[in-house]
Amino acid sequence: MTKLSRRNLVAGGLAGAGASIFPGFIKEANAATVTRFNLASPNGQAMLKKYAQAVKLMMALPPSNPLSWTFQWYTHAVPTNTTKAAAIASIFGPNPSPQKALATAMWNTCQAHFNPADEPYFLPWHRMYVCYFEQIIRQVLRDATFSLPYWNYSVPAGYPLPKEFRMQNDPLWGPLFRPNRRAVVNAGQPIFNGIGVAMDLSPTSALSQPTYLPAGVAPGFNQALDQGLHGNVHVFVGNGQGMGSVPWAANDPIFWMHHCNIDRIWVSWNNSGHVNPVTAAWLNKVFVFAGPNGQGVKAVVKDYTNTKKCDYKYDQLIGAPLLVAAATSPSAAAAAPATTVAKSQAGPIALGAAPVRVNVQAAASPAAAAPGATPLAARLSALPENRRLYLVISNIKADAPPETVYRVYLDLPEGNAPSDPINSNYVGSFNFFDAVPHGDDHSQHGSKPVSFDVTNVAANLDARGLLKADHTVTIVPSGDPAPDAKPVVGDISFVEQ
Ligand SMILES: [Cu+2]
Structure with a gap:
């Protein structure tokens, strides 16, 4: 295959959208299944080297080019130092052009970080985004064999940001460096250092969701993965002008290795027998992307519920627990009625640098009225086998990224924050990655609740007599x-649900 010099590439064919330099090139590439490798493996390292070259080339293209780094980044979201309208005006000028029309259709379309109603499209939209980005890199490098490597941060060897992304002035790896990360991250420490724990990088709680969509107060796989592991990695790598903020995130080259891994977790969940939504509304939803020749393409969700259309596989999947519930209808769990056991006074509750303790009053219900029994203990003793107890926090919002996560405790004894953050009162953590308004229309930005299955934590505390008569929930910033x-x-x- 002819190898174009970088100068030719930048100055020549790729500048014009719709100009196909090698007709049929991508069709050839997709005739064979490609494998996406762990970036730590020898094959993954070879791909990472190609990736660094591609990032350099894409960053050298003008932002008006759909194959450029900036055009791809802005597709996720336009940064906070401008607006979509202002960026389009300054990059494309006053006259219409195909590229300008494509930018208008594509930019700020990240699902679902604008409108919470779009949450069910988080996984398919990012699968499409990663897939077209991968095809663009094949085109930019003239290399049909390229596949995006993934970053597996859920194993100890993967806790630090891969070193290739931390070598600022290196001739080969320099394009993968970004300064807008937390200091510990670019210093090569585990990315959770200072604000999290290894458990925050586990895919297990998302993988154990039996349904894709929320079922009552259970978040479902898509939202659990988005809010939990996915958001944690963004916030851990940070900062507020980098991975930790939706409008800046896709400017960090590690973004794509992160989302490749998120996609691998989706494949893993499906591979263990879990089913995606089957509603026509979800399947027929259309999004616009730039194809490998810079032309606009329409992608339909139903073509991206598996990996066939994009034609790739992963070198390794995660063994997801196959739950009995997964074999039943995807909406079966939604039919289970939810009963509120106890509730705090109406919010908003301001969080800051200090721990916040919230009283959660028992709901007036006969089950909670047993003398001497705490509301949760009463529920636990009568809990049917197929039901669980959840702690639900509604309306999570922040004006700007807090750049830390918050930990949640049930009936934590009064006094100082626990010396071991993961103690027997610990329920879990949450982040604000998807809870900061951005984009041109802030009013659209609502928020999704987060929920935690607290059945085991409550049962363990109850067995040791440590549940309080009046329950409290304590929320502690981890940094x-x-x-x-x-x-x-x-x-x-x-x-209870
Ligand atoms: Cu993301």
């Missing part, structure tokens, strides 16, 4: 939050 973040949560409740 100093950014001063302008002003994070708040709405009310907090315990729900």
